[in-house]
Amino acid sequence: MADSQVNSPEPPGGNGWRREYWKRNIRLVTVLLVIWFAVSFGCGILFVEQLNQITVGGFPLGFWVAQQGSIYVFLLLILVYCLYMDRLDKRFGVYEYDDEAGVGTEEGGEA
Amino acid sequence: MSQIQLWTTVFIVLSFGVYMVIAWRSRVRETEGFYVAGHGVPTVANGAAIGADWMSAASFISMAGLIAFLGYDGSIYLMGWTGGYVLLALLLAPYLRKWGKFTVPEFVGDRYSEPVRSLAAVAAILISFTYVVGQMNGGGIVFSRFLNIDIAYGVMIAAVIIFVYAVLGGMKSITWTQVAQYTVLITAYLIPAVAVAQVMTGIPVPQVSFGQILNGLNELSAQLGLEVFTDPFTSRPMVDIFLVTMALMIGTAGLPHVIIRFYTTRTVRGSRYSAFWALFFIALLYTTAPAVGAFTKFNLLEGVNGTATDDLPAWVDNWAATGLVTVNGNADVINSVSNDPAAGADLTVNNDILVLASPEIAGLPAPIVGLVAAGGMAAAMSTAAGLLLVISSAASHDLYFRYFRKTAGDRERLMVGRIAMAAAIVVAVVAGINPPAFVAQVVAFAFGMAAASFFPAIVLGIFWKRCNAVGAGAGMAAGLVLTVGYMLYTLEVFGLQANDHVLGISPEGIGAVGAVVNVLVAVVVSKMTAPPSRYITEMVEGIRYPAKRLEPAEEGGR
Numbered sequence: 001m002a003d004s005q006v007n008s009p010e011p012p013g014g015n016g017w018r019r020e021y022w023k024r025n026i027r028l029v030t031v032l033l034v035i036w037f038a039v040s041f042g043c044g045i046l047f048v049e050q051l052n053q054i055t056v057g058g059f060p061l062g063f064w065v066a067q068q069g070s071i072y073v074f075l076l077l078i079l080v081y082c083l084y085m086d087r088l089d090k091r092f093g094v095y096e097y098d099d100e101a102g103v104g105t106e107e108g109g110e111a
Numbered sequence: 112m113s114q115i116q117l118w119t120t121v122f123i124v125l126s127f128g129v130y131m132v133i134a135w136r137s138r139v140r141e142t143e144g145f146y147v148a149g150h151g152v153p154t155v156a157n158g159a160a161i162g163a164d165w166m167s168a169a170s171f172i173s174m175a176g177l178i179a180f181l182g183y184d185g186s187i188y189l190m191g192w193t194g195g196y197v198l199l200a201l202l203l204a205p206y207l208r209k210w211g212k213f214t215v216p217e218f219v220g221d222r223y224s225e226p227v228r229s230l231a232a233v234a235a236i237l238i239s240f241t242y243v244v245g246q247m248n249g250g251g252i253v254f255s256r257f258l259n260i261d262i263a264y265g266v267m268i269a270a271v272i273i274f275v276y277a278v279l280g281g282m283k284s285i286t287w288t289q290v291a292q293y294t295v296l297i298t299a300y301l302i303p304a305v306a307v308a309q310v311m312t313g314i315p316v317p318q319v320s321f322g323q324i325l326n327g328l329n330e331l332s333a334q335l336g337l338e339v340f341t342d343p344f345t346s347r348p349m350v351d352i353f354l355v356t357m358a359l360m361i362g363t364a365g366l367p368h369v370i371i372r373f374y375t376t377r378t379v380r381g382s383r384y385s386a387f388w389a390l391f392f393i394a395l396l397y398t399t400a401p402a403v404g405a406f407t408k409f410n411l412l413e414g415v416n417g418t419a420t421d422d423l424p425a426w427v428d429n430w431a432a433t434g435l436v437t438v439n440g441n442a443d444v445i446n447s448v449s450n451d452p453a454a455g456a457d458l459t460v461n462n463d464i465l466v467l468a469s470p471e472i473a474g475l476p477a478p479i480v481g482l483v484a485a486g487g488m489a490a491a492m493s494t495a496a497g498l499l500l501v502i503s504s505a506a507s508h509d510l511y512f513r514y515f516r517k518t519a520g521d522r523e524r525l526m527v528g529r530i531a532m533a534a535a536i537v538v539a540v541v542a543g544i545n546p547p548a549f550v551a552q553v554v555a556f557a558f559g560m561a562a563a564s565f566f567p568a569i570v571l572g573i574f575w576k577r578c579n580a581v582g583a584g585a586g587m588a589a590g591l592v593l594t595v596g597y598m599l600y601t602l603e604v605f606g607l608q609a610n611d612h613v614l615g616i617s618p619e620g621i622g623a624v625g626a627v628v629n630v631l632v633a634v635v636v637s638k639m640t641a642p643p644s645r646y647i648t649e650m651v652e653g654i655r656y657p658a659k660r661l662e663p664a665e666e667g668g669r
Contacts, residue, residue, distance in 0.1 A: 022655055029201045036197045040190050040360075045353050048183070048343045058322030063341045066186035067178075067401040068318060071193045071394050078200045078387045085205075085383060094658045096378040 021092045028084055032077050040070045115429075115471075118481030119257035126295050126485045127272055130492075133291055134276030134284040152286055152375040158388020160286045161372045163293035163493035165192075165363075165389065166396055167242070168249020171296060171490035176465030178404035179411075180450040182332075182340040184347055185404065187619075191356045191558075193390060193397050195363025198566075200386030203364060204373040206573045208382035209654040211374065214501075215367040215565060216509040222572040222647065224580035225513065230587055232509035234564045235367040239498040239505075240539070242368075242557040246498070247543020250491035252435075252463060257484040259432075263544045269492055270540045277496045277536075278529045282375060285496045292489035297395055299486020303470045303479050304399045307406045310473070317402035324409050331412045335448045340405065347617060354620030361626050362558025365566030367505070368497040379657035407469040414472065415445045415458055426471040427458075435461035495539070503532035556598060556618070563590030563625025571633055576651050582637030590629030597621040 043051060044066040051062030059068075089095035152160070170192065178185030210218055216235055220228025247266050254265025276284050304317045314320035329339045338345040344352060363369065372389075373382040414424050420438055423445070430436040438445075442457035449456035465472075467487060470480045507527040564587045571578040571586075598618045601611075616624065642648075 017660070018652070018656065025655075032197070032201060036194065040194050040356070041353060044186060044190055045343075045349065045356065052341070052343070056322075057319065058325050060325075060341050062343070063183050063186075063325075064322075066183060066343075067189050068398055070190050071398055074193050074197050075387070075390050075394055077197050078383075078390055081201055082380075082383045082387055086380065089380070089657055092656075093660045094656045096380050096658045 017092055021088065021094070024088055025085070028081065028088075032081055036074065036077055039065065039073045044070050114477035115480050116258060118478045119484040120481075122478075122481040122485035123258075123488060126291075126489060129291055130272070130276060130288045133287045134279055137284040137287045138279050151377060154376060154381045154384045155388050156286070156290050157372060157376055157381070157385040159293040159392050160289040161369065161385065161389035162392030162396075163289035163296065163489070164372060164497040165369060165393060165494070166293075166296065166490055167494035168246050168252075168487065168491035170396065170400075171300065172249050172252065172466055172487050173463050174466075175400045175403040175407065175469075176450075176462035178401050179408040179465050180337075180462055181346055182338060183343040184345060184352060185401065187347075187352055187355045187359065189397055189401060191359025192363060193393060194356070195360040196386055196390040196393070198360060198364035199369065199373070200383060200390075202570050202573070203370060203566075204382040204386050205379045205657065206654045207370060207569070208373050208376060209379045209657060210650075213374070214504045214508055215370050215569075216505055219565075219568055219572070219583070220509070221650065223568075223583045223643075227568075227580055227584045227587070228509060229513070230584060231565065231568070232505040234560065234587070234591060235505040235509075236502050238366065238557045238560045238564075239368060239501045240535075240542075241560070242366075243495050243498040243502070243535075243539045244542040246491045246495040247539050249463075250488055250495070251543060253467065253484050253487040253491070257467075257481070266540055266543045269488065269495070270536050270543075273492055273496050273499065274533065274536050277499055278532050281528070282371075282500055285500060286375065288496070289493045292493040293392060296486040296489040296493075297392070299482045299489070300396050300399060300403075300466075303473070303475055303483060304403050304406075306475055306479070307410075307469070307473045308402065311406060311409075317406070318398045321402035321405045324405060328405055328409045328412075331409065331416065335412055335416060335446070337412075337448065340408070348615045351612075351615050351617050351620050354616055354623045358562050358620050358622035358626075359558050361562035361566045362560075362622055365561035365564065365569070366557070367561070367565065368494075368501045370565070370569075371501060371504075372497075403466060403469060407465050407472055410469075410472050411460065411465075412448060415448065418445050419443060420445065420457075424472070426468055429471065430464055430468055435464045499532050499535050499539070502535040503528050506531040506535070559594050559598065559619065559622030559625065560591065562622035563587075563594040563629055567626050567629040567633060571630065573651065573654065575634075575637075576648050577642055578633060578637045579640055579643045581640045582633040582635075585636045586629040586631075586633030589632040590625040593628050594621050594625035597624075 043062065048062030048066060051065065052060035054061040056064065086095070174185075174188050177188060207218060210221070212218065212221070214232075214235075216228045216231035219231040247269065248262075250269035251262035251265040254260055254268060255262040258265070260268075276288055305315050308317040308320045309315040312320040312323045314323070325341055329341060332338065332340050343349075347355070373385060376382045376385050415427070420442055423438065427436055427438065431438065437452070437459045439455065439457045439459070445457045447454075447456040448458045448460065450460055450462050452459050467483060470476075470483055507524065507530075511527055511531070512524065567590065568583045568587050571583065597613075597616075598621065601618045612618075
């Protein structure tokens with residue numbers, strides 16, 4: 001990280017942002033995990049028999065969620081998390097500007 | 112030498128050559144490079160490396176075969192081995208990267224205490240070792256079928272190759288080799304799957320097109336005395352499906368060789384995106400696997416249904432040589448098929464061969480068969496290398512230097528790490544030649560242990576500042592004892608007798624219960640003992656924010 005960053009000493013009670021940042025982080029994670037559980041364990045296992053009554057493209061729906069749909073949802077959940085956390089980091093000034101672009105991998109071992 | 116042997120040799124020699132070149136070019140000289148590739152791996156490459164590290168012989172060789180015979184119930188592997196990445200990305204990866212050291216036990220040690228670190232190191236060795244045995248055996252199967260050499264020699268050849276590049280280059284060369292191995296294994300998996308989908312349904316996207324054959328497959332299965340493919344809960348009750356899926360998910364997020372990959376990125380942000388790319392690369396194979404399972408089973412059943420035993424397709428003879436396919440001597444015509452030798456069906460097919468045999472079963476040309484063999488080897492070797500690294504780092508970094516040589520310099524640390532890895536490989540070869548159970552099952556037990564030990568301890572360590580060393584240690588011990596105890600109770604291992612499952616919970620699912628017990632014990636014991644020191648609370652606070660705070664872009668601190 002650059003040393004020139006504005007790193008003013010914390011004003012009195014200046015850690016309020018930390019609580020706020022963490023609270024938002026926890027809220028996001030909770031929402032995403034509820035969806036994670038509802039799709040995989042809810043639709044994929046607990047209610048699979050009811051959903052199997054519906055057929056889409058040759059697949060019984062519950063079977064499809066368990067073997068295909070849930071995986072797509074997992075992927076989407078992680079993407080949403082990454083994007084939302086980028087926004088949150090920027091907003092609270094803890095975004096890492098030391099970016100990945102053009103990483104010199106050779107330097108990794110030698111540095 | 113047959114066409115298939117020739118092409119297999121070509122592909123295996125070619126791919127091994129590529130791995131060796133990469134390994135040589137990325138060899139390392141310092142501890143940091145050896146354990147975490149100098150924290151310098153770009154996000155997408157790390158994702159591919161995690162994919163290869165993660166997708167083992169079990170994923171590549173066994174999973175589609177298991178799904179073919181389990182039908183819906185095979186979803187435990189599909190959801191269980193992908194859903195864990197959500198937990199990893201949301202609960203572990205960014206925080207562990209921010210903390211940023213070498214091993215998983217090291218985090219546990221810093222957050223809790225030295226004895227807990229030692230316990231974690233032993234657990235890491237135990238888990239990784241259980242897992243590596245399956246890989247060695249998977250590699251051996253590939254060699255013995257396609258090159259007609261004994262499984263024992265096959266295992267040894269695979270071990271020598273892994274030895275060379277893992278010992279030479281540590282994490283750095285393992286990572287870059289794994290990127291190449293991912294490419295080989297996914298190509299090898301997708302080409303035959305796409306070809307079969309195109310031939311059978313006219314739609315070259317297996318994920319979509321296997322819906323077309325499900326009805327026919329259900330009918331064929333019923334005729335040959337197998338369970339209806341899409342029906343749930345035919346092999347396990349719902350409660351067990353739930354618990355096994357949960358255990359595999361939590362276990363995935365608790366496996367040291369997976370967690371450690373998130374240490375290798377440059378930034379916290381990079382570790383989040385690594386999780387995304389990892390699951391993306393894994394999903395390519397995992398969404399294809401059920402299609403491969405369904406298509407192969409359909410082809411297999413259609414090819415043998417009502418066929419006279421003298422007239423069976425050529426692949427049956429080829430595979431009968433390995434002992435993994437057997438035709439019942441008393442049968443004239445095939446009227447029943449099973450994967451269970453005890454069922455006494457006319458044709459018995461081992462789960463583990465279906466992917467390897469699928470190009471032959473579908474009548475695809477020899478080069479594709481050879482490519483699949485190289486893919487299977489890539490899957491087994493990439494995972495084994497990642498696991499061996501964990502074993503070596505736990506043994507040297509977390510145990511040896513803590514207890515014997517606290518003042519060792521960088522050179523000595525590196526040397527001991529290499530020796531530990533070499534020793535681990537030797538033990539893995541011996542166990543790989545003589546494995547305790549099916550490849551996928553062996554792996555499932557490693558998950559139970561990881562679920563019951565690491566995951567709860569680490570998550571509590573990040574999200575609950577009040578959690579202390581005594582609590583975490585007691586929780587891990589309780590979770591492990593329950594999980595391992597139940598596995599020993601229900602399985603026939605080490606000369607013990609197998610007992611009935613309690614409440615329908617299988618030994619694969621007990622890890623989920625172990626994890627809950629771990630959390631409960633950790634919370635109760637932590638509450639009863641003194642809170643952790645201020646220093647530790649500050650450390651936990653520190654890992655929660657990715658970077659030092661700059662002036663916020665907007666008025667963010669409101």
